[in-house]
Amino acid sequence: MDNLGITEEExxxxxxxxxxxxxxxxxxxxxxxxxxxxxxxxxxxxxxxxFALEADPDYWRKKSVRAVTVEYAWDKFTDLYYSYSMAKSxxxxxxxxxx
Numbered sequence: 001m002d003n004l005g006i007t008e009e010e011x012x013x014x015x016x017x018x019x020x021x022x023x024x025x026x027x028x029x030x031x032x033x034x035x036x037x038x039x040x041x042x043x044x045x046x047x048x049x050x051f052a053l054e055a056d057p058d059y060w061r062k063k064s065v066r067a068v069t070v071e072y073a074w075d076k077f078t079d080l081y082y083s084y085s086m087a088k089s090x091x092x093x094x095x096x097x098x099x
Contacts, residue, residue: 017041017070017073018070019067020043021039021067021068021069021070021072021073022039022042022045022048022066022068023036023037023038023039023040023065023066023067023068023072023076024037024038024039024040024048024052024059024065025063025064025066026062026063027063027064031064033066036076036080037063039068039076040052040065045065045066052065
């Protein structure tokens with residue numbers, strides 16, 4: 001996998017994010033986690049839900065918000081970056097962009 005460009009200083013800054021990271025996710029009809037949509041940085045769950053509501057007033061029907069750890073966000077980022085890189089390679093997009 002490529003170097004993700006993460007510096008030691010950015011890892012230290014992760015401490016500032018603890019308790020302020022939330023995930024907007026798609027939920028099943030049983031209100032269980034189905035898939036990741038996006039991360040939200042907010043001061044509280046209520047504030048994160050307000051951000052989701054502003055973007056999509058009907059979000060609560062098929063989506064939900066939950067608190068997540070910085071470690072979870074890094075793991076999800078790594079998974080998504082790997083999937084992105086593989087798809088880009090399979091589609092031949094690195095040739096187009098000269099990467």
